[in-house]
Amino acid sequence: MNGNQLLARAREGAEWYEANLVGRETTIYCKDGFCFAISWHRECYPHLTGLYLRRAKNDSRPVSPGVFYELLLQKRHLDAKRLGFTDNHHFADLKAEVLLEAINPKNTHLVYEITSGVFLLGMGDMGYCLGLVRDVGLSYGERNVYRPKSVFNGDILNAKGFSIQTVHDVADVVTRFAPTLSVSPHS
Structure with a gap:
């Protein structure tokens, strides 16, 4: 995909993410009793795209993830020449292919407990x-709350760099409005 196509996909995902997830918490219930919650913050979304937006074409400094997210929602023209890639263009392409599917919790059939790699849990x-x-701002005691960090395109069970401890089959997914959900300072 070229930069404009990646921006269009990121914008489409941001609109869905804002309308269906921001300010909500999703609880995943697995058939074996394993359970956890996901908090959906605005500034987490850009990480899922593999993209960042530079302040200007010739400036390597990125805008904050929250600003990039808001610009995606404003539907104003964004110059694709300002795009940067958190890994590389190829990974951004791969993420874009599955982004809309991956951010919809109702598409979750499996949960992976990961012992090595970037994530602690994976779902999809x-x-x-x-x-x-x-x-960390919402987890306490026995309450395990997670936030989205990245999208992986492919079968994570066979991916290099990840060690899967346990795979859980999902029984139910419940997303509800969380009025006390604060915006996470993590980005």
Whole structure:
């Protein structure tokens, strides 16, 4: 995909993410009793795209993830020449292919407990995974809350760099409005 196509996909995903997830918490219930929650913050979304936006074409400094997210929602023209890639263009392409599917919690059929790699948990299906990290601001005691960190295109069970401890089958997914959900300072 070229830069304009990547921006269009990122914008489409941001609109869905804002309308369906921001300010909400999703609880994933697995058939074996494993359970956890996901908090959906605005500034987490750009990480899922593999993109960042530079302040100007010739400036390597990025705008904050929250600013990039707001610019995506404003539907104003964004110059694709300001795009940067968190890994590389190829990974941004791969993420864009599965982004809309991966951010919809209702598409989750499997949960992966990961012992090595960037994520602590992954959720999705055999073709993609939404990587999750602990949301330290909302986790306490036995309450395990995570936030989205990245999207992986492919079967994470066979991916290099990840060690899967346990795979859980999902029984139910419940997303509800969380009026006390604060915007996470993590980005």
